[in-house]
Amino acid sequence: MAPGRSxxxxxxxxxxxxxxxxxxxxxxxxxxxxxxxxxVGCYYGGMLAHAGCDVRFLMRADLAAVRERGLTIHTQGRTxxxxxxxxxxxxxEIGPVDLVIIALKATANAALEELxxxxxxxxxxLLTLQNGLGNEEFLAARWGAERVMGALCFVCLNRTAPGxxxxxxxxxxxxxxxxxxxxxxxxxxxxxxAGAGVESRAVENLVTERWRKLLWNIPFNGLSxxxxxTVDVVLADDGLRKLARDLIAESxxxxxxxxxxxxxxxxxWQIERSYSMGAYQPSSMxxxxxxxxxxxxxxxxxxWRQGAGAGAVLPRVEMLYQLLxxxxx
Amino acid sequence: MAPGRSxxxxxxxxxxxxxxxxxxxxxxxxxxxxxxxxxVGCYYGGMLAHAGCDVRFLMRADLAAVRERGLTIHTQGRTxxxxxxxxxxxxxEIGPVDLVIIALKATANAALEELxxxxxxxxxxLLTLQNGLGNEEFLAARWGAERVMGALCFVCLNRTAPGxxxxxxxxxxxxxxxxxxxxxxxxxxxxxxAGAGVESRAVENLVTERWRKLLWNIPFNGLSxxxxxTVDVVLADDGLRKLARDLIAESxxxxxxxxxxxxxxxxxWQIERSYSMGAYQPSSMxxxxxxxxxxxxxxxxxxWRQGAGAGAVLPRVEMLYQLLxxxxx
Numbered sequence: 001m002a003p004g005r006s007x008x009x010x011x012x013x014x015x016x017x018x019x020x021x022x023x024x025x026x027x028x029x030x031x032x033x034x035x036x037x038x039x040v041g042c043y044y045g046g047m048l049a050h051a052g053c054d055v056r057f058l059m060r061a062d063l064a065a066v067r068e069r070g071l072t073i074h075t076q077g078r079t080x081x082x083x084x085x086x087x088x089x090x091x092x093e094i095g096p097v098d099l100v101i102i103a104l105k106a107t108a109n110a111a112l113e114e115l116x117x118x119x120x121x122x123x124x125x126l127l128t129l130q131n132g133l134g135n136e137e138f139l140a141a142r143w144g145a146e147r148v149m150g151a152l153c154f155v156c157l158n159r160t161a162p163g164x165x166x167x168x169x170x171x172x173x174x175x176x177x178x179x180x181x182x183x184x185x186x187x188x189x190x191x192x193x194a195g196a197g198v199e200s201r202a203v204e205n206l207v208t209e210r211w212r213k214l215l216w217n218i219p220f221n222g223l224s225x226x227x228x229x230t231v232d233v234v235l236a237d238d239g240l241r242k243l244a245r246d247l248i249a250e251s252x253x254x255x256x257x258x259x260x261x262x263x264x265x266x267x268x269w270q271i272e273r274s275y276s277m278g279a280y281q282p283s284s285m286x287x288x289x290x291x292x293x294x295x296x297x298x299x300x301x302x303x304w305r306q307g308a309g310a311g312a313v314l315p316r317v318e319m320l321y322q323l324l325x326x327x328x329x
Numbered sequence: 330m331a332p333g334r335s336x337x338x339x340x341x342x343x344x345x346x347x348x349x350x351x352x353x354x355x356x357x358x359x360x361x362x363x364x365x366x367x368x369v370g371c372y373y374g375g376m377l378a379h380a381g382c383d384v385r386f387l388m389r390a391d392l393a394a395v396r397e398r399g400l401t402i403h404t405q406g407r408t409x410x411x412x413x414x415x416x417x418x419x420x421x422e423i424g425p426v427d428l429v430i431i432a433l434k435a436t437a438n439a440a441l442e443e444l445x446x447x448x449x450x451x452x453x454x455l456l457t458l459q460n461g462l463g464n465e466e467f468l469a470a471r472w473g474a475e476r477v478m479g480a481l482c483f484v485c486l487n488r489t490a491p492g493x494x495x496x497x498x499x500x501x502x503x504x505x506x507x508x509x510x511x512x513x514x515x516x517x518x519x520x521x522x523a524g525a526g527v528e529s530r531a532v533e534n535l536v537t538e539r540w541r542k543l544l545w546n547i548p549f550n551g552l553s554x555x556x557x558x559t560v561d562v563v564l565a566d567d568g569l570r571k572l573a574r575d576l577i578a579e580s581x582x583x584x585x586x587x588x589x590x591x592x593x594x595x596x597x598w599q600i601e602r603s604y605s606m607g608a609y610q611p612s613s614m615x616x617x618x619x620x621x622x623x624x625x626x627x628x629x630x631x632x633w634r635q636g637a638g639a640g641a642v643l644p645r646v647e648m649l650y651q652l653l654x655x656x657x658x
Contacts (some may be wrong), residue, residue, distance in 0.1 A: 226555070227655040239651035246644070315575070315644040322568035323652075326556040 013171035030192065031097040033058060033119050035112070037087075038068075040129055041103030044173065044198065046071040050082045051196035057087040058096045058115065065162035075167035081195075085163075091207035096121035099189065102128040102139070107293035109138050116143065125185060126264070127175065129153050131217065131283075132298025133210060133306060136178040148178035149186055150206045152213050156280075156294050172199035176206030212262060215268045217299050219244035219249050222320045225294070225327060226283035231280040235271070243316065245271060250314045254307025294328040296321065348457035359521065360426040362387060362448050364441070366395075366416075368486035369458055370432030370492050373502065373527065375400040379411045379638075380525035385423045386416040387444065395490035404496035415459040425450035428518065431457040431468070436622035438467050445472065454514060456504065458482050460546065460612075461627025462635060463541060465507040477507035478515055479535045481542050485609075501528035505535030540593060544597045546611070546628050547580050548573035551649045553614035554623070554656060564600070572645065574600060579643045583636025623657040625650065 030053060034045035037059045049055040049071070059066055066087045073080040088094050091114075100119050103312045104111065109130075116126075120143060127149045128135045139148045156168035175190045177183050182202035190196055193200035203209045223229050227240055234240045274280075287294045300321040307314050359382060363374035366388045378384040378400070388395055390564045399412040417423050420443075429448050433440065445455075447471060456478045457464045465479045485497035506512050511531035524527035532538045552558050556569055563569045577596045586593055589630075603609075616623045627652040636643050 089351050227652050229655055233655075237651075237655060240655060243648055246648075316648050319572055319575075319645050319648055320567075322572050323556050326558055326562075326566060326569060 016184075020302040026177050031053065031100060032056065032099045032101060033091070033094050034077040034101045034103060035091075035115055035119070036102060036104030036108070037062060039159040039165050040104075040153060040155070041101065042071055042159065042163065043073060043128065043155065043157050043167060043171075044103070044153070044193070045101060045164065046082050046085075047071050047080065047196040047198050048083060048192060050080050051192075053192065053196065055086065056097065057085060058091055058094060059087045059089065062162035062169070063087055064087050069163055071163050071165070072166055073165045075171075076169075083245070091115050091118035094119055097124060099125050099127060102126060102130060102135075104130065105293055106130045106132060106135055106295045106298040109135065112139075113142070120147075125149060125189075127151055127189060129173075130298065131295050132214065133207075134298050136206070140178055145178055149175060149189065150178060151175045152203075152206075152209050154213075160255070172201070174203045174209055176203040176209060178206065181205070201225065205260070207258075208255075208260040209263070211251070211258070211260045211303075212266065214299065214303055215248050215251050215255070215262070215267065217284075218303065218317060218320070219247040219270075220274065221282040221284035221299055222247065222324060224282045225288050226320055226323050230285070231274050231277045233279075235275055241271070247316050247320065250312065250317050251303065251307070253315070254303060254310065254312035254314060257312050258306060258309035288328055294324070296324050296328055300324055353572060359428060361385065361428045361430060362420070362423050362426040362441050363430045363432060364420075364444055364448070365431060365433030365437070366391060367432065367434075368488040368494050369482060369484070370430065370499075371379055371400055371480070371488065371492065372402060372484065372496060373432070373458065374430060374524070375402050375409065375411050375414075375494065376525040376527050377521060379409050380521075382521065382525065384415065385426065386414060387420055387423060388416045388418065391491035392416055392418050393467050398492055400494070402494045402496055404500075405498075420444050420447035423448055426453060428454050428456060431455060431459060431464075433459065433462060434616075434622055435459045435624045435627040438464065441468075443470070449473065449476075454478060454518075456480055456518060458502075459627065460624050461629075462536075462542065462631035463627050465535070469507055474507055478518065479507060479539070480504045481532075481535075483542075501530075503530055503532045503538055505532040505538060507535065510534070532567065532586060534589070536582075536587075537591070540580070540587070540589045540632075541595065543628065543632055544577050544580050544584070544591070544596065545603070546613075547632065547646060547649070548576040548599075549603065549634040550611040550613035550628055551653060552617050553611045555649055555652050559614070560603050560606045560611070562608075564604055570600070576645050576649065577647050579641065580632065581638070583632060583639065583641040583643060583646070585641035586641050587635060606652050617657055623653070625653050625657055629653055 032053055032055045034041045034057045037057050045055045045057055066085050070083040070085045097119050126139050126147045129151050136148050136150045152174045155171045160166050160168040173193055175186045177186050181204045186202040190200040190202045220231055223234050227239055234244050248270055252267050284294050304314055304317045304321050332431045361382055361384045363370045363386045366386045373385050374386055384465040395414050395416045399414045402409040426448050455468050455476045458480050465477050469477045474540050481503045484500045489495050502522055503610050504515045506515050510533045515531040519529040519531045549560055552563050556570055563573050577599055581596050633643055
């Protein structure tokens with residue numbers, strides 16, 4: 001970690017102001033728990049573990065397989081093997097840690113009520129890798145806003161067998177504080193990921209970043225289910241491409257009314273950059289096709305409610321939300 | 330037929346001003362061809378044939394079965410049998426008639442280019458029983474506006490076997506002229522249906538009636554596919570019920586901008602009257618589930634285009650149209 005960055009002011013957070021891994025630079029001392037060990041949890045936790053961090057995975061279905069064979073990450077031509085993984089079936093076996101990485105689906109948040117408390121010490125930080133809006137608020141309301149950080153993961157992953165992750169593309173992670181500018185803590189976590197070979201950065205306004213990502217997820221995740229259309233199909237169909245643009249325009253208006261500064265060109269860019277994705281299937285489409293819960297509230301419901309509450313007119317986002325809620329029910 | 334009504338002015342139509350079945354009252358002299366012998370064509374044509382009208386069915390798949398066994402209509406506890414049916418496999422065998430009843434799906438209109446000409450004499454009238462907007466225009470553009478009448482069928486039918494029709498509910502038919510007030514001709518056809526036991530009426534403004542029906546079809550046919558929701562499910566879900574109301578409000582605005590006088594209360598009534606329908610599956614849902622073409626342009630595309638052309642703002646109708654076009658493609 002660059003010393004200059006590590007000394008940035010951390011907005012007065014208790015956890016970062018006190019002693020501990022978020023000020024000290026020895027990442028090996030940081031005890032990390034990963035809750036939710038699907039593809040995202042195994043990939044990001046596995047990369048940290050491979051770099052030598054003390055990562056403890058909370059697992060259910062894959063526990064025995066991972067204890068026996070560890071984690072294997074196939075990533076763009078090479079294989080990252082983590083043969084010895086510390087994995088547990090209950091949070092009590094893990095006990096208090098310095099950082100909890102939350103990689104459950106947002107649809108399973110209720111389970112955190114029982115899973116998190118055994119992991120919490122006085123200064124334990126929470127980092128949610130979950131999609132959409134509302135997850136930081138969920139954590140903050142229960143365990144204190146000062147603990148909460150969030151991250152946006154730009155990554156294409158697939159869990160192909162217990163403990164085996166295929167990493168197709170990208171992988172960067174943007175880490176920010178809940179309702180605060182980037183802190184030394186957020187930068188330290190970003191550095192930990194960077195040291196583990198994951199492109200990462202700390203962001204000053206986490207919610208603005210979430211809205212920027214939503215400007216893609218709302219149209220493309222939404223239409224992947226509502227129209228059964230992969231990204232290339234949306235872009236090739238005049239009507240659906242216009243609908244995607246209209247959904248982005250509505251979402252952009254909502255984001256701005258909520259105080260997020262996102263330029264007009266960003267809306268066009270979300271369309272233009274998608275042409276290179278080909279027949280990409282957004283995560284919501286994969287979840288739905290596999291019969292898994294889809295994060296309807298985090299990606300569609302909460303943005304619609306927050307935008308409408310700020311005075312935005314969002315007929316298409318609302319309609320998309322109502323259709324998806326019924327389709328995926 | 331009431332003589333007083335038969336002498337009503339017929340808006341100067343050539344066909345009705347000249348001699349022929351539309352002025353004379355002997356319905357038995359009227360030669361009628363039915364093109365498109367699915368459930369709708371067999372029901373309405375069969376009822377006329379049962380009453381003694383000269384009805385000639387153009388059939389494809391069911392031709393042999395109907396020639397052998399005739400038509401059977403199970404209608405609310407009783408059976409209407411038409412043991413001897415005049416059915417042909419080509420329009421040339423039928424030849425020119427006085428009235429062609431068109432009961433093809435609107436999605437098959439292109440076939441009319443070959444099917445209709447052999448049936449047309451100088452005064453042959455065309456009556457389309459098809460759904461939505463654009464069908465009268467299609468006929469008028471090819472064979473002359475003066476020939477064209479349209480009808481709205483309020484009926485629940487199912488073809489359960491070749492020549493066998495289940496008639497569940499309702500059955501009334503509203504008949505009007507294309508871009509003209511009800512003529513003596515329209516009244517004569519309505520009387521013919523009434524004489525055959527079909528509740529019928531002539532309407533002064535056919536397109537207004539079409540829009541009134543669309544105010545139900547757009548939300549309920551649309552959401553039956555886009556949300557996979559039967560009528561009761563739409564009404565029981567707060568979000569979908571509001572969406573149905575919003576779709577009706579947009580459609581009502583379009584209808585008014587196009588000059589159709591429909592009161593506000595009609596929008597509420599379209600919701601209220603639907604509660605008694607239970608788990609009704611709109612025809613579009615049945616078509617889609619059976620793998621048949623769905624009348625997307627007539628029910629959604631053309632109303633959206635006409636409404637938008639008149640200055641209406643229809644984000645939800647447009648979105649529904651674009652989604653349905655892709656889903657049913």
